[in-house]
Amino acid sequence: MTAPRQLALDLPPLTSFSREDFLVSPSNEAAYAFIERWPDWPARRTLLIGPRGSGKSHLAAIWSDMAGAITMPAGMLAEASVPGLVARKAVVIEDAGAGIDERALFHLLNLIGETGSSLLVTANQPPDRWSLSLPDLVSRLRAMTVLTIDTPDDDLFRMLLVKLFLDRQLIVDSSVVDFLVRRIERSFEAARSAVAVLDREGLSRGRRITRALAGELLEEVLAQSNENE
The missing domain is CATH 3.40.50.300 (P-loop containing nucleotide triphosphate hydrolases)
Incomplete structure (x- = not known):
């Protein structure tokens, strides 16, 4: 019997605009x-x-x-x-x-x-x-x-993904971040979309956010980022 999916409320993350939380990189x-x-x-x-x-x-x-x-x-x-x-x-x-x-x-x-x-x-x-x-x-x-402000470089994009997960009070393995850095469009909107989808689906399916889950959801992540273009 398939386990029931949890209701995932699409609540906006808490975002800090403090100086300490601004991610500085060459871009x-x-x-x-x-x-x-x-x-x-x-x-x-x-x-x-x-x-x-x-x-x-x-x-x-x-x-x-x-x-x-x-x-x-x-x-x-x-x-x-x-x-x-x-x-x-x-x-x-x-x-x-x-x-x-x-x-x-x-x-x-x-x-x-x-x-x-x-x-x-x-x-x-x-x-x-x-x-x-x-x-x-x-x-x-x-x-x-x-x-x-230019397109984010590797270091900034990695830091951005980590910050977006933390804004949602999520701790993920570095392999998840590395996977997303390699696979999704190098844009801030794509990063936000990816983290939002993983957060929502992880909660809905009652699963921890892993590289395997990121792989399963990559198609949806890419579809959402394309809609934002």
């Missing part, structure tokens, strides 16, 4: 070092670009804590909100890209420059892929300091 160390230099920035307007899930929000949270910044999703940015943002002296705009209120961002960049406030904008893609129509805004964005 992000330049961006991290620049953030740590604040307020000694050559310019007060900085653009942080990297793939989804690459740690941009974590870096932005570190800087926000340092600078006492207010954070606003790019989709909520409007001209009426700009004066209040600038009054806070330090601002984070998260997930900028196509569809952003161009005039609002243009005025924000101008006022930041005039008042000596600081601005950090995060984005998945560079501005030339935002389909912008306001030439003056394009010019302002090109004048910003640009930081990039």
Whole structure:
């Protein structure tokens, strides 16, 4: 008789955005070092670009804590909100890209420059892929300091997987991590998907997370990571 599967609740993991939990490696160390230099920035307007899930929000949270910044999703940015943002002296705009209120961002960049406030904008893609129509805004964005986070190297990807398991309060053998490093797409989203599937299925099947279970679920892991592309 087949053992009944346990109900696995898809609860989000507890994620820490503290400085101590940020994983530094060659793929992000330049961006991290620049953030740590604040307020000694050559310019007060900085653009942080990297793939989804690459740690941009974590870096932005570190800087926000340092600078006492207010954070606003790019989709909520409007001209009426700009004066209040600038009054806070330090601002984070998260997930900028196509569809952003161009005039609002243009005025924000101008006022930041005039008042000596600081601005950090995060984005998945560079501005030339935002389909912008306001030439003056394009010019302002090109004048910003640009930081990039690259695809994770082996060491960072391994550390990331371990951290994702620990965020879910899971302890796994190093063979599981090594297997995933070799087999799944080298992206932060694929890593999150893999750990989520293993956590859910391990609980549902009442099984410890092993390399064998990871092998069984690899097809599902890859399918989920492709859906996120």
